[in-house]
Amino acid sequence: MKIGLGLPVEDPAALLDWAQRADTGPFSTIGLLDRLVFDNPEPLITLANLAGVTSRIRLQTEVLLAPHHNTALLAKQTATLDRLTGGRFTLGVGVGVREDDCRAAGIDIRQRGRRLDEQMARLRLAWSGKPYDEGVGPIGPAPATPGGPEVLFGGFVPAALDRVGRFGDGFLGAGVPPRIMSGLFRHVETSWQTHGRSGRPRLLAQANAVLGPDATVDRARGNLLDYYGFTGHADTMIEGLLTTPDAIREAVEGYTDIGADEVMLYCWTSDADQIDRFADALKL
Template sequence: MEVGIGLPISAPELLLDWARAADTGPFTTLGLLDRLVYDNPEPLIALSVLAGATRRIRLQTEVLLAPLRDPVLLAKQAATLDRISEGRFVLGLGVGGREDDHEAAGTDLRTRGRLLDRQMAVMQKIWSGAPYSDTVGPIGPLPYRAGGPQVLFGGFQPAALKRVARFGDGFLAAAPPSWIGSLIDTVHRSWAEAGRSGVPRIVAQANAALGPQIVVDDARTAMAAYYRFAGDRADQMVAGMLTTEAAIRQTIAQYADLGVDEVMLYCYGADPGQVDRLAEAL
């Protein structure tokens, strides 16, 4: 079982400390979420900085809201980061469900899924090195990995789960062990029906905070603010945060039993000391 760290967004100036500490530990991936109308760092820029400060660990958007972005520029940005990091970049994508993000970007919330499908077709063509059109040549650089960086999709709806087999390499499952199983089964079934070889990569997410009470309180406050739009569901998510070593180990074991390949421990508290505490918990 691989274990990564989802980086906090409340203190961008501390992300280098998090990344350097994680790069020397047992962790496999650094993840960074995406919003537009929120006080968070832009993930592609932030992960580019972290790529230069690390040597081993993967760098992952989790998830980048693709419909808010131009696909040609996004393809170029992703290929650049993939090339510079020598294949350590993982492009996690989703459609985004917050109305304010789409209003600010000028995109239609109702058609965001279909837009993502069109974007993927454009980006895959660009990553292949083919000319963009009859009158426009190839758009480089070519990514480090032939065909483009590894692409994972997040989501819960049937169309999102089918998108994994259609365009992706795996599934980002932001669900607890109690109900992630059916999502994984659907992804595997769609993968087989599409005639894909091998198996999709499954990455789960769990919210965690380790440290003195001030660290846990900081994490809960930050997480509650981020998910305030979700109402009562936000309170349930905050209440489910893992705050002990035993709870973290148990949750990772539960995901492993369900066939998950990697667990991302998402940290909303800003204290970089959590990296060492999480490493000890593992």
């Protein structure tokens, strides 16, 4: 089982240490979330920086809120990042749910799903090296990965899950236990078959986790509350936070049993010693 780490966003300066320690350890991926109206580092810029201090580990957005981005520029940024990392980049994408983010980006929140569908067609076109539009040439550089970087979709509603079969390489499910995630995985697999895709989609599960002294755990809970407070369900997210080695091992086993190819442990505090604690807990 591959185990990745979702990087904490409270202290951008700490991320170089996180990335280097994860790269020399047993972890498969490091990921960064995306928000506009929040105190987080911009993920593509940050991952490009982290690419320079790593050599093995994959770098992933989870998830980039693509509708907030200019599509042509996003095609260039993501191809560049894939090229710079030698194909180690995974583009996790979603539509987001925050109205303030959409207002800041100048988009209609009601049209963000349609916009993402249009963007995916354009991104695939750009990554193929074909002219971007009538009278417009190709957008380079060519990505290291033929056809463009790996694309994972996040989300919960049927339209989001169906995008995996239409445009993607896999699915990133976040914040729900295995018994609920199983239904999402099965929906994605059905979409994959419906759209005549060969092989199978890659399935990732993300769980919020923290290991450490009380101060580290309390800090993680506070950061979760800040991030999810707008939903009105922050208490549920805090209750689902995995805080012991046994809980983390049980969750990883549960996700594995329902078909996950990788589990991302999302971290909410910059205590980098958690990297070693996670590895010890999972005997990696």
